[in-house]
Amino acid sequence: MLIIKNLHATIQDEKQKTKSILRGINLHVKAGEVHAIMGPNGSGKSTLANILAGREDYQVTQGEILLDGQNIMELAPEARATAGLFLAFQYPVEIPGVNNMYFLKAAVNSVRKHNQLPPLDAMDFLTLIKSKMKEVGMDEKFLSRAVNEGFSGGEKKRNEILQMLMLEPKLAILDETDSGLDIDALQSVAKGVNSMRDPKRSIVVVTHYQRLLSYIVPDVVHVMVKGQIIKSGGKELALELEEKGYGWLNENVG
Amino acid sequence: MSNQYLKQIVNKNYQYGFITEIESDTFAPGLSEEVIRKISKLKNEPEFMLQWRLRAYQHWLTLSPPEWAHVNFPEIDYQSIIYYSAPRVKKDGPKSLEEVDPQLLETYKKLGIPLHEQGRLAGVAVDAVFDSVSVATTFKGKLAEAGVIFCSFSEAVQEHPELVEKYLGTVVPYRDNFFATLNSAVFSDGSFVYIPKGVRCPMELSTYFRINAANTGQFERTLIIADADSHVSYLEGCTAPMRDENQLHAAVVELIALDNAEIKYSTVQNWYPGDEEGRGGIYNFVTKRGACRGTHSKISWTQIETGSAITWKYPSVILQGDHSVGEFYSVALTNHRQQADTGTKMIHMGKNTRSTIISKGISAGFGQNTYRGLVRVLPQAHNARNYTQCESLLLSNTCGAHTFPYIEVKNPTAQIEHEAYTSKIGADQLFYCRQRGLSIEDAVSMIVNGFCKRVFNELPMEFAVEAQKLLEVSLEGSVG
Numbered sequence: 037m038l039i040i041k042n043l044h045a046t047i048q049d050e051k052q053k054t055k056s057i058l059r060g061i062n063l064h065v066k067a068g069e070v071h072a073i074m075g076p077n078g079s080g081k082s083t084l085a086n087i088l089a090g091r092e093d094y095q096v097t098q099g100e101i102l103l104d105g106q107n108i109m110e111l112a113p114e115a116r117a118t119a120g121l122f123l124a125f126q127y128p129v130e131i132p133g134v135n136n137m138y139f140l141k142a143a144v145n146s147v148r149k150h151n152q153l154p155p156l157d158a159m160d161f162l163t164l165i166k167s168k169m170k171e172v173g174m175d176e177k178f179l180s181r182a183v184n185e186g187f188s189g190g191e192k193k194r195n196e197i198l199q200m201l202m203l204e205p206k207l208a209i210l211d212e213t214d215s216g217l218d219i220d221a222l223q224s225v226a227k228g229v230n231s232m233r234d235p236k237r238s239i240v241v242v243t244h245y246q247r248l249l250s251y252i253v254p255d256v257v258h259v260m261v262k263g264q265i266i267k268s269g270g271k272e273l274a275l276e277l278e279e280k281g282y283g284w285l286n287e288n289v290g
Numbered sequence: 291m292s293n294q295y296l297k298q299i300v301n302k303n304y305q306y307g308f309i310t311e312i313e314s315d316t317f318a319p320g321l322s323e324e325v326i327r328k329i330s331k332l333k334n335e336p337e338f339m340l341q342w343r344l345r346a347y348q349h350w351l352t353l354s355p356p357e358w359a360h361v362n363f364p365e366i367d368y369q370s371i372i373y374y375s376a377p378r379v380k381k382d383g384p385k386s387l388e389e390v391d392p393q394l395l396e397t398y399k400k401l402g403i404p405l406h407e408q409g410r411l412a413g414v415a416v417d418a419v420f421d422s423v424s425v426a427t428t429f430k431g432k433l434a435e436a437g438v439i440f441c442s443f444s445e446a447v448q449e450h451p452e453l454v455e456k457y458l459g460t461v462v463p464y465r466d467n468f469f470a471t472l473n474s475a476v477f478s479d480g481s482f483v484y485i486p487k488g489v490r491c492p493m494e495l496s497t498y499f500r501i502n503a504a505n506t507g508q509f510e511r512t513l514i515i516a517d518a519d520s521h522v523s524y525l526e527g528c529t530a531p532m533r534d535e536n537q538l539h540a541a542v543v544e545l546i547a548l549d550n551a552e553i554k555y556s557t558v559q560n561w562y563p564g565d566e567e568g569r570g571g572i573y574n575f576v577t578k579r580g581a582c583r584g585t586h587s588k589i590s591w592t593q594i595e596t597g598s599a600i601t602w603k604y605p606s607v608i609l610q611g612d613h614s615v616g617e618f619y620s621v622a623l624t625n626h627r628q629q630a631d632t633g634t635k636m637i638h639m640g641k642n643t644r645s646t647i648i649s650k651g652i653s654a655g656f657g658q659n660t661y662r663g664l665v666r667v668l669p670q671a672h673n674a675r676n677y678t679q680c681e682s683l684l685l686s687n688t689c690g691a692h693t694f695p696y697i698e699v700k701n702p703t704a705q706i707e708h709e710a711y712t713s714k715i716g717a718d719q720l721f722y723c724r725q726r727g728l729s730i731e732d733a734v735s736m737i738v739n740g741f742c743k744r745v746f747n748e749l750p751m752e753f754a755v756e757a758q759k760l761l762e763v764s765l766e767g768s769v770g
Contacts, residue, residue, distance in 0.1 A: 089725050093717075117727040125725075129718045133740025142736070143726035150727070182740065199726065 037238035038065040038088075038207050043099035045087055057083050057094070059263035065207075065256075068235040072249055072274060073242045075260035076282045081242045082126055084260070085211040089123040090116045104206055118150035120206030124196040124213050131183040136195070139183045140165065144202050168201040171231060173224040190221035197228040208232060209240045214248035226251030246278035261285055306560065310397045314421065316375040316506070321368055323347060326475055329374055333444050333478075336451050346464035346474035353468045359631040360660040360692055361600050363536070363573065371538060372506040373476045375421045397500065415440055417481045417497045419510055429493065436492050438522075439484040443511055446482035453484055457515055461544040461581045461608070469540040469602075470577040473509045477542065480510035485520040485551070494750055499528035499541075501561070501572070507538040514544070516551035518584060523554040525753060528561055528597070534570045536599060541576045549584030549611065554592070556749050557605075558757055561597035566655075568627025571599025578605035582614035585640070590617040592748040594757040595630060604662065606635035609643035609671075616645040619745040623761060624657025624689070633663035633694075638674035638704070647678040650742050652761075653689035660692040667704040674704045682712040683741050685734075735761070 045058040057080045065071045075081050087094050088101060090113035101108050108116050131139065145155040156164070169176060172194045184192050193213055200208050210229065214222055229239065229252050241252055249257070249271065257273040258265045259282070266285055267273065317325060326347055330340040355366070377391060397420070415429035417440065433440050439450060447454050464474035481497040501508045516522055528539075539561060545553050555578075564571025574597070580589035591605035607616030618634035636645035651659040659682065667674045682691035691712050699706060715737060723733035739746070739758055746754045 089721075091721055113721060113724040114727050114729055117725050123725050125722065127718075129716065129722045131719055131722070131737060131740055133743035134736050139723075139726070139736070142728060142732065146727035146729075146732075203726070 037067045037069075037104055038063065038240070039100075039102040040064075040088075041100040041102075043084075043087070043101065044097045045083065045094045046097055047083075047094050054095075057263050058087070061099070061260075061263070061265060063258065063265065065238045065240060067238055068233075069255045070233065070239045070241065070252060071256045071258060072252075072254040073240060073258045073260055073265075074244065074246075074274065074277055077244075079260045080263040081260050082211050085123060085126075085209045085240075085242050088116075088209060089113055089121060114146075117203075118147050122200050122203055122205035122208045124193075124200055124208065124210040126211040126213075126215065128184050128187075128192040128196055130185045130187075132185050134183050135179075136181050136183050137162075137165065137179040140199060140202055143199065147203055165198075165202060168198055171201065171224075172197045172228045173220075174198055189216035190218060193217055193225055194221065194228075197225050200232065201228055204232075206236070207238045207240070209242065211242045212244065213241070214243055214245065222248065223251060246274045249274045259285055306562070310393060312377050312391065312393050314375050314377050317372055319370050319372045321347075321371070321373055321476065325373055329476060329478060332374070333447065335447055338451075338455055339447060342459065342464065343475050346471050347476075349465050350468070350471040350475055353471060355468050359602050360658065360662075360694070361602060361629040361631050363600055363629075366536075366538060366573070368472075373509070374478055375506045376478075377420055415493050415495050417442060417495075419479055419481070419497060419499045421501060421506055421508065432492070433495075437486040437489055438491050439482065440495050441482055443477075443480040443482050443513065446513070450482070450484070453515065454482070454513070457513060457544070457546055459544075461546060461579050462542050462577050467577060469575040470542050473511060473540050473542045473577070476507075477509040477511040480512045480541070481514075482512070483514040483522065483524065485514075485516045485522045487517045488519045489517075490520065491522040494523050494525055496525040496527065499526070501528075501537060501539065507540065509539075510541050512541070512543040513546075514553060514555070515546045516548065516553050516587075518549040518551060520548075521552045523750060524556070525750065526555070526557045526559075528559055536564075536571060536573055538573045538575065539598075541578075543576070543578040543605075545578075545580030545589055547580065547582050547584060547587035547589050547614075550586045551584060552588040552590075553580060554590045555580070555605070556753060557591075557593040557595070558749075558753060558760065559593065559595045559597050559601070560760060562599075563597045563626065563628050564599040566626045568599065568656075571628070572597065574598035574601045574603065576601075576603040578603060579608065579635075580606070580616070581608045582611050582616060582640075582643075584614070585611040586613045587611050588615040588617075590615075590619070590748070591634065592619040592745065593621070593632075594745070594749070594760065595620065595622040595632060596760050598630075599628060601628075601630040601632050603632050604634055606637070606664075607645065608637045608639065609645065609674075610639045611643075612640040613642045614640055615643070617748075618645075618647045618649070618663075619748045620649045621652070621742045621745045621757075621761070622650070622659055622661075623652045623654070624659045625654040627656050629658045629660075631660040631662055633661045635664040635666070636676060638665075638667040638671040638676070641670070641672045641674075643671055643674050645674075645676045647676070647680075648744055649678075649680045650745055651680070651682040651691050652685065652738060652741070653682065653691050654685040656686075656688050658690045658692070660694065661710075662694045662696075664696040664698070665706055665708075666697075667699045667701050667706070669700045671701050672703050674701065676704075676706045678706075678708045678710075680708075680710040681741070683738065684712065684714045685738075 040063040043061040046054045174194050259267040417427040561572035589607045616636050622630045624630045649661045653659040661680045665676045
């Protein structure tokens with residue numbers, strides 16, 4: 037589903053100095069798999085998630101990204117989205133005055149249009165979204181609020197998961213979706229994600245902590261340090277990291 | 291990067307820029323006492339009107355143009371302006387819509403304002419002002435049944451001189467300011483509304499202004515009187531052809547609300563804004579003011595300002611009656627080289643008076659957008675309350691947003707709140723929308739509309755939709 041080949045990326049800091057943040061990432065996520073990418077702060081995990089979604093703040097200097105066999109390097113963010121890539125943001129933005137339901141409906145119909153499906157009418161949409169909201173434990177009042185405006189951290193994350201459930205992407209990337217969540221919210225987020233597990237879908241979970249991974253059990257765990265994946269393994273690797281921290285891995289990185 | 295996204299948006303031209311080829315009676319350029327006498331005579335005005343005009347003219351000669359506004363433009367040569375231009379009429383003037391020149395009907399049709407009474411805006415009565423004169427007013431019969439007077443100003447002077455004489459210049463005196471004084475001397479037409487006691491006007495009233503002739507100034511005057519316990523909602527729209535020279539539009543609007551009366555005045559201003567380089571466009575120098583004369587009266591201004599090269603207007607409310615309410619809701623958009631200096635004045639005189647100001651400025655391209663507002667609480671105005679919120683949204687690195695709030699409080703029981711902030715359209719917001727599959731255009735228009743929502747909510751339904759579309763058109767191509 038997702039193949040990343042030797043991906044290098046840089047960013048310019050405030051002093052216009054070029055800083056290297058991804059240094060040769062290789063990753064292969066097959067359809068139906070859940071991969072976790074773990075690593076310390078500043079290792080480049082969130083950068084990777086953003087670059088996959090097409091954020092233009094970074095310069096990709098080398099490498100390739102294939103989504104379902106298609107090279108998406110030249111695609112605009114909205115084209116990647118309609119091709120089935122979804123990013124659950126670490127910090128979902130507020131869009132004052134824009135109704136949450138209106139926003140989601142526009143998003144869903146944009147993706148449907150790309151897939152040559154007719155737009156969902158208001159009734160079908162409402163029925164669908166109400167059932168999905170129940171799944172993630174969101175009150176229906178959030179439909180009539182502005183996108184993320186005045187939402188608590190947990191409510192924002194639930195809203196991200198709701199969007200994911202509605203958009204039914206081929207590849208879902210969750211960028212530190214667990215940060216700032218209490219245990220109830222964490223469980224409903226995990227429930228939502230698990231309901232998305234499907235032989236035709238891939239999920240990439242970016243996280244600091246093992247905690248989320250006890251609810252969303254990954255097939256593969258990768259450890260990213262200083263812009264490189266330095267270790268990959270099964271779900272037990274997450275537990276090992278939890279126990280030992282990242283320090284013991286640093287020695288292996290040049 | 292967000293700028294690059296935004297720059298990709300294609301330009302769409304001003305779609306109302308066409309010129310109607312029509313025979314007209316036009317004065318030679320220039321202003322003199324003789325010109326004023328000629329206008330007055332042409333309109334067959336009673337002596338009091340002529341004298342009022344002449345007093346205004348004499349006073350105007352002593353004034354110089356205001357310079358305090360945050361706008362820049364070359365000095366206007368008032369002798370090069372044509373002060374009167376009217377489409378030629380075959381007879382004394384159209385008696386009914388059937389007699390209106392088909393060219394004019396066609397023009398308004400092109401503008402989306404059908405002047406027949408079964409049109410899309412069937413629930414709205416329209417007074418169409420073309421250059422210096424009113425060419426048609428719809429639904430007069432139906433309104434007359436309710437006792438509502440809705441007609442051109444010229445007609446009001448003929449048919450209801452006592453009302454005109456009683457109220458004209460009582461809110462905006464002819465000595466008020468340079469442009470209002472000029473208007474008082476030379477205004478040629480406009481709309482007149484009188485809602486009798488206890489009447490709720492059965493439909494929306496609307497005036498549609500069109501400047502067509504070249505080198506012509508448009509000076510119209512609107513007077514709306516809502517008698518006790520009455521209610522009216524009034525809409526104003528305007529467009530002009532694309533021309534390379536600037537044209538002056540100096541209008542005056544006076545609103546009077548008596549006891550328990552309510553006037554809601556909405557404007558969708560879309561005068562030609564000039565081209566991308568700032569050539570041409572309308573100078574929109576307008577004085578709009580309402581007086582809440584009665585207790586529990588209410589005046590509400592809503593304006594969507596997207597056109598004009600320069601906008602200079604401060605729709606204001608004088609809160610004379612106890613418990614009266616003044617409101618100002620504004621969206622002002624400046625794109626390319628447009629400049630706007632707009633805001634409001636809320637003058638609290640009565641007890642327990644309340645005012646609300648919601649101002650949204652959007653700047654793009656090289657646009658300069660200024661909010662200027664005054665909240666004044668006089669000594670006798672016990673328990674006055676004001677809430678002001680000014681927000682600016684910047685869509686480029688080359689535009690500007692400025693806020694000049696003035697607050698003068700002479701009564702210690704007043705409560706005044708002022709909030710202001712400026713934000714740049716967020717790269718994060720755009721990316722978020724795009725990640726969900728929305729195009730840049732859709733994302734920008736969604737974010738901007740969200741920003742303006744509080745004001746759009748104040749517009750009558752079909753105009754809210756128009757305003758939203760207008761904003762999209764005005765923004766396209768400009769951001770970056």
